[in-house]
Amino acid sequence: MKEKKKSDIAVLLGYAGNYKGLTFLGLTLSGLSMILGMLPYICIWLVARDLIAVAPDWTKAVGVGRYGWMAFGFALAGIIVYFAALMCTHLSAFRTASNIRKRGMAHLMKAPLGFFDSNASGLLRNRLDGAASETETLLAHNLADIVGSATMFVATIVLMFVFDWRMGAACLLAAVISVVAMFTMMGGKNAKLMQEYQAAQDHMSKAGTEYVRGIPVVKVFQQTVYSFKAFKEAIENYSGKAEKYTVGVCQFPQSVNLTATEGAFIFLVPVAVLIAPRALSAGNFAGFVTDFAFYAVFSAIISTALAKILFAASGMMLASTALGRISQVMNAPTLSVTDHPKEPKDNSIEFKDVSFTYEGADIPAIDHVSFRVEPGQTVALVGPSGGGKTTAASLIPRFWDATDGTVCVGGVDVREADPHVLMDKIAFVFQNNRLFKASILENVRAARPGATREEAQKALSAAQCDDILAKLPNGMDTVIGTEGTYLSGGEQQRVALARAILKDAPIVVLDEATAFADPENEALIQKAFATLTKGRTVIMIAHRLSTVVGADKIIVLDNGHAIEEGTHEELKQKNGMYSRMWADYNKAVKWRISAGEVI
Ligand SMILES: Nc1ncnc2c1ncn2[C@@H]1O[C@H](COP(=O)(O)OP(=O)(O)OP(=O)(O)O)[C@@H](O)[C@H]1O
Numbered sequence: 352m353k354e355k356k357k358s359d360i361a362v363l364l365g366y367a368g369n370y371k372g373l374t375f376l377g378l379t380l381s382g383l384s385m386i387l388g389m390l391p392y393i394c395i396w397l398v399a400r401d402l403i404a405v406a407p408d409w410t411k412a413v414g415v416g417r418y419g420w421m422a423f424g425f426a427l428a429g430i431i432v433y434f435a436a437l438m439c440t441h442l443s444a445f446r447t448a449s450n451i452r453k454r455g456m457a458h459l460m461k462a463p464l465g466f467f468d469s470n471a472s473g474l475l476r477n478r479l480d481g482a483a484s485e486t487e488t489l490l491a492h493n494l495a496d497i498v499g500s501a502t503m504f505v506a507t508i509v510l511m512f513v514f515d516w517r518m519g520a521a522c523l524l525a526a527v528i529s530v531v532a533m534f535t536m537m538g539g540k541n542a543k544l545m546q547e548y549q550a551a552q553d554h555m556s557k558a559g560t561e562y563v564r565g566i567p568v569v570k571v572f573q574q575t576v577y578s579f580k581a582f583k584e585a586i587e588n589y590s591g592k593a594e595k596y597t598v599g600v601c602q603f604p605q606s607v608n609l610t611a612t613e614g615a616f617i618f619l620v621p622v623a624v625l626i627a628p629r630a631l632s633a634g635n636f637a638g639f640v641t642d643f644a645f646y647a648v649f650s651a652i653i654s655t656a657l658a659k660i661l662f663a664a665s666g667m668m669l670a671s672t673a674l675g676r677i678s679q680v681m682n683a684p685t686l687s688v689t690d691h692p693k694e695p696k697d698n699s700i701e702f703k704d705v706s707f708t709y710e711g712a713d714i715p716a717i718d719h720v721s722f723r724v725e726p727g728q729t730v731a732l733v734g735p736s737g738g739g740k741t742t743a744a745s746l747i748p749r750f751w752d753a754t755d756g757t758v759c760v761g762g763v764d765v766r767e768a769d770p771h772v773l774m775d776k777i778a779f780v781f782q783n784n785r786l787f788k789a790s791i792l793e794n795v796r797a798a799r800p801g802a803t804r805e806e807a808q809k810a811l812s813a814a815q816c817d818d819i820l821a822k823l824p825n826g827m828d829t830v831i832g833t834e835g836t837y838l839s840g841g842e843q844q845r846v847a848l849a850r851a852i853l854k855d856a857p858i859v860v861l862d863e864a865t866a867f868a869d870p871e872n873e874a875l876i877q878k879a880f881a882t883l884t885k886g887r888t889v890i891m892i893a894h895r896l897s898t899v900v901g902a903d904k905i906i907v908l909d910n911g912h913a914i915e916e917g918t919h920e921e922l923k924q925k926n927g928m929y930s931r932m933w934a935d936y937n938k939a940v941k942w943r944i945s946a947g948e949v950i
C-alpha cells in the first residue's frame with residue numbers, strides 16, 4: 352500500500368514539471384515550521400523548570416520573562432514559515448493541476464474522433480477537471496501536513512527520550528497502539544473490504560444517475576417498480592457493505608485508535624506513579640516534576656500529529672482515485688500521426704480488404720470489405736440496420752483506424768496522410784447531427800471559421816434552410832437550444848448540410864438519417880443533397896432507396912460483409928438482397944401513396 356502511495360506522488364510530481372523543486376521547498380519549510388511550532392512548548396517547559404527550581408521564592412525566577420518572549424518569537428516564526436510553505440505548495444499545486452488539464456486535453460486532441468462517441472467529450476473534460484482539482488488539495492495541503500506532522504512526530508520521539516526514557520516510552524506506547532489500530536483497519540483483507548465499500552458507493556451513484564436519466568422512458572412505459580429495482584438494489588448493497596466495513600471492521604480498532612490518540616496521558620500517569628518514589632529518595636523530586644510536566648505537555652502533541660497524519664492520509668486516498676481517473680484520460684487511445692505525410696493524389700477512395708472491430712466487441716463490424724470510388728463518383732452504401740455502413744464511412748476521416756487492411760484517399764493510406772489535409776478534404780454529415788449550443792451562424796461556420804456571413808447565408812440557402820431562418824427570432828444569430836428554439840431532426844440535418852456545403856470539400860460522406868422522414872423535409876433534404884454532392888466524390892449512406900437509384904455504384908453491406916456491388920439496374924437483376932430491398936421499398940411507397948401521402 353505504501354509502495355502505491357509513493358508512486359502516486361511520484362506520478363503527481365511528474366506533472367509538476369519545473370515546479371517540482373517548489374513542492375520540495377514547501378515541504379521542507381512545512382517540516383521546519385512544525386519544529387519551530389514545538390519550540391514554544393520547550394520554552395514553557397523551561398519556565399516550569401525554573402519556577403519549580405526556585406519554588407516557593409518566585410522572585411528568583413528572573414529568566415522566565417525571556418523564555419516567554421522566546422516562545423512568542425518561535426510561535427510567530429513558525430506561523431510565518433508555515434505560511435511561506437503553503438505559498439510554495441499552493442503555487443506548485445495550481446501549476447501541477449493546470450499541467451494535468453493541459454496535458455490531458457492535448458492527449459484527448461490526439462484521440463480518434465470515434466472515441467468521443469462512446470465517451471462524451473464534456474464528461475471527459477469534467478472528469479479531467481474534477482480530478483485535477485482534487486490533486487490540488489493533496490499537493491497544496493495534505494502533503495505539507497503529512498511532512499509537517501511526520502517531522503513533528505519524529506522530533507517528539509527524539510525529545511521523548513532526552514529527559515526520561517521511561518515516561519517517553521509510556522507516551523510512545525499510545526502512539527504505537529494507535530498506529531497498529533490504524534493499520535488493522537486499512538491493511539490485509541480489510542483493504543479488500545474497503546475497496547468493495549468504495550466500489551459499492553460508485554455503483555450506487557451510477558445507478559442513481561441511470562435511474563434519473565431513464566425517467567422519461569419509465570414514464571412512457573409505466574415501469575415504475577421495475578426500473579427502480581436496480582437503484583434500490585444498489586442502495587441496499589451499499590448500505591450492507593458500509594455496515595460490514597464500519598461495524599464489522601472499524602468499530603473496535605477505531606475506538607482503540609481514538610482512545611489511544613486522545614488519551615496518551617493515561618499511560619503516563621501510572622509510569623510516573625511508579626517512578627516518583629525513587630526520584631523522591633534520590634532527592635531529585637523537582638527534576639522529576641519538571642520532566643513529568645514536559646511529558647504531560649508533549650503527549651498532547653503526539654495525538655495532534657497522529658490525527659493530522661490520519662486526516663492527511665485520507666486526502667491521499669482521494670488523490671489516488673483522482674489520479675486513477677486522470678490516467679484513464681491519459682491512456683485514451685491516440686491516432687498515430689506520421690512524420691512524413693504523403694499528399695493524396697486525387698479524390699478517390701479505396702477500401703482494400705478492410706476489417707474493423709470495435710473495442711470489446713466479439714465480431715467485426717466491417718469484415719474484409721474492398722471497394723473503390725473513382726474521383727467524382729457517387730457510391731451508395733445500403734443494407735440492413737447494423738450492417739456496418741456508418742462504421743465503414745467513419746474509417747475514411749479516421750474516426751477510427753482499420754483493424755486490418757487499408758483505407759486510401761487519393762491513393763494514400765489515410766494513416767500516412769497529414770490529418771489536417773485529410774480533414775480539409777472531407778466533409779462529413781453525421782447520421783445523428785452534432786450541432787453545438789451556439790448560433791446557427793456559428794454552427795455553420797464551424798466548417799470554415801474564416802467564412803463571411805454572406806457565405807454562410809448562401810450555404811444555408813443552398814441547404815434549403817431559408818424557411819428555418821425565417822421563423823427564428825434572430826435569424827442566423829439565434830442560438831439553438833435557448834429561448835425555446837429547438838430544431839426538428841430534419842431541420843438539424845439541413846443545418847448540418849449547410850455546414851458541409853460551406854466547407855466546400857472535394858469528398859463528401861453523407862450518413863442519411865432515417866428518422867426524419869416527413870415528405871416535406873425529405874424533399875428539401877434531397878435538394879440540399881443535390882447541391883452538396885455536385886461535382887464531388889461522394890459516399891452516401893442511404894436508407895431510402897429512391898436516393899441511390901442514380902448512384903454510380905451501390906454496395907450492399909450486411910453483417911459487416913460487402914455482399915453485393917453494382918449499379919441499381921445490375922443489382923435489381925441479381926435477385927439478391929438489393930432486389931428484395933428494392934421490392935420492399937416499392938411496396939412501402941405504394942402503401943404510402945394509397946394512404947394519400949405525397950412522396
Ligand atoms: N461505438 C460503437 N461501439 C461498439 N459497437 C458499435 C459502435 N457503433 C456501432 N457498433 C456496432 O457495429 C455494428 C455496425 O454498426 P453501424 O452503425 O456501422 O451500422 P449501420 O449499418 O450504420 O446501421 P444503421 O442503418 O442502423 O445506421 C453494429 O453491430 C453496432 O452494434
Ligand SMILES: [Mg+2]
Nearest residue numbers: 740741742782
Ligand atoms: Mg448508421
